[in-house]
Every structure is written in structure tokens, then in C-alpha cells.
Amino acid sequence: DIQMTQSPSSLFASVGDRVTITCRASQSIGHLLSWYQQKSGQVPKLLIEDASSLQSGVPLRFHGSGSGAEFTLTISSLQPADFATYFCQQTYSTPLTFGPGTTLYIK
């Protein structure tokens, strides 16, 4: 199985900050990585797939990059709605494993 890790596990930031979350795979997965946002009590929402393809309706301040085994999700200017937990998922091979999540808190 492909193991996914994320760093940091939690992050304190302020509105307007630029933040970066890193996701690493235990082996190369090409560009086959998705990012999800989950707000408290809500269902996860797909933000980005194929490492950098922004889903329709997702604000342009979200940016995904990377390939191989290291990927990043950058939020360029944090908005109040962005404080949530972010998960990565590899879609390279089954089981389609998730990362442990990164929770973004308001500083």
C-alpha cells in the first residue's frame, strides 16, 4: 500500500496569510493526487485533483503543485472560510489512501 503523510498536522495562521501544506507519498504516484477540504461537521469537498487541477467553483487562491512523491497545497491569502482540515489522497493505485490531515486554525 502507498502511505501518505502530511505536514504540518496543524497550523495556526491569520486571515490574509499565505500557507502551504505538504503531502508526501511513500512511492512515486505521478500526478495522481487529490486535495479535499473538510469543515467541522461537514462532508469533505474536492478542491484539486491530478495534483493541480482546480475543481470548478474553487477559489483561485487555492493552488496545488507537485509530482512524483511530494505535493503542496498553497492558499495564497487565507479567508475566514478556509479554516478547516485538509486531506490529500493518492489516486494512483488501490487502496486509494488518504493522508492524516492538516487542520488550519485561526491564530
Add this chain to the structure above:
Amino acid sequence: QVTLRESGPALVKPTQTLTLTCTFSGFSLNNNGMCVTWIRQPPGKALEWLALIDWDDDKYFSSSLRTRLTISKDTSKNQVVLTMTNMDPADTATYFCARTPKYTSSWSGIDSWGQGTLVTVSS
């Protein structure tokens, strides 16, 4: 519009078998590229991928739970059923069904989710 809805018991006893049904609309599992996935999330914890069934009736499972899981589909009813045997309190979680398309040779991200159903395992 794609919708998915999970149904099943809210409470199961240890050692019992859990049966969850995902009823969906807006797509068909008869169509190439369509897949339904089950994912769970213990309270306050991470997402865990459980199983996937595709349009061709191919089935894929979590390695750690493979021996306890079965997945099946009824395309006439637009339903996917997940069973998990020998339930334990550690299996307490919200269980989600979701759509995972496979438009090319690889899977896409999960683009539609059910609301999830909380299953508590307790005697």
C-alpha cells in the same frame, strides 16, 4: 445532479455484521468509468478508504480490512452494499459512500459524497 445517501443501523453490537446501503442518483454504475467508494471517519480522526466497486463489477479493498469487507452493486436499484463483519468498538465511525470516476486509466478524485452515517459499535 449526483446524490448519494447512506443507510443502515446507527448501533451495532461487537462481533455483529454491519450492512450499509448506498443509494445514488444522477449517474449509473452501468456506465464506463463510474465507481462507488466507501470511506469512513472515526470521530475527530482522519478519513480511511475502505472499498470500491466499479462499473465492470471489479472490487478493491483496504488491505487491513480486506478479510472483513464485501461490496456489491445492484444497478437496477442504483445501490451499492457494503458489509463489514466482526464489528468492534474501534469501527465506530461515520461511514460515507461517494462517487469516484475513472475516466481514463486512473481514478479521479472523489467528486460527490453522501452525507455519511454514524455507526456506533457498543454492547
